[in-house]
C-alpha cells in the first residue's frame with residue numbers, strides 16, 4: 001500500500017514527460033567532464049523519449065503556433081531547435097520561417113537524429129538541416145540564430161553551464177533563447193523557473209520575459225545574452241534551493 005502512491009505518481013510524471021514513445025536514447029557520445037565548468041548542483045533528468053507529447057494532442061492545443069507567435073518567429077528567420085527529438089517543432093518551424101528562412105534541428109541521440117532526417121526529407125523541407133550535438137555542446141555555427149528553442153529538454157542537459165556557455169556565440173545580434181518547460185523539480189522532467197533564471201544568469205544571459213504556457217505544459221521563458229561571457233572557472237553553480245515559483249498561472253490562459 002505505501003509503495004503504490006509514489007509509484008503511481010512517478011508513472012504519471014514520466015508519461016507527462018514523454019507520452020509513452022517506446023524509443024530509448026541509444027548510444028550518446030559523452031565527453032570528459034574535466035572542463036573547468038561547474039556541475040549542476042541539482043539532479044539531471046534522464047533521457048526517456050524523443051517527444052514530450054503526441055503531435056495530435058499538441059496541435060489540438062495549438063501549442064507550436066502559440067509558442068512561435070509569442071517567440072516572434074517570422075518568415076526569413078534562422079532558428080535552432082535544440083533537443084528536437086521527433087521534430088514536432090522542427091517541422092512547424094520549417095513551415096513558419098519559409099523558403100527564405102532556415103532551421104537547424106539538433107539532438108544528441110543518433111537514432112533520433114537519423115529518424116528526424118528521414119522525416120525532413122519525406123516532408124520536403126529544404127530549409128531544415130539536422131545535426132548531432134554533444135551533451136555539453138550543441139555545436140552550432142557562430143553568430144547565426146535569431147531564435148534558439150529548447151522545448152521540454154533543459155532538465156536533461158547534464159552540464160547546463162558548459163552547454164549554455166557554448167551555445168551563446170551562436171546567437172545573432174538580438175537573438176533570443178526560448179525555453180519551454182514544466183514548473184516542477186528537474187528529476188521530474190521540469191525546471192523550476194527561479195532555478196532556470198539563476199543558471200542562465202550565471203553564464204551571462206538575462207531573462208527578458210516569462211509567462212505561463214498551459215498549452216505547452218508549463219511556462220515559456222525568453223533570454224538574451226547580456227554582458228561578456230564569463231570565464232568558466234568564475235561560474236558558480238546555482239543551489240538547487242533556487243526553487244521559488246515565479247510564474248502564477250492565470251485562469252483562462254490569459255497570458256497565451
Ligand SMILES: C[S@@+](CC[C@H](N)C(=O)[O-])C[C@H]1O[C@@H](n2cnc3c(N)ncnc32)[C@H](O)[C@@H]1O
Pocket residue numbers: 017018025047049050051052053082083084085086087088089106107108109112133134135136150151152153156157158163
Ligand atoms: C522530452 S524530449 C522533447 C523533444 C521535443 N523538443 C519536443 O518538444 O517534443 C527531450 C529531447 O532532448 C534531447 N536532449 C537531451 N539532452 C540534450 C542535450 N544536452 N542536447 C541536445 N538534446 C538533448 C533528448 O535526446 C530528447 O530528444
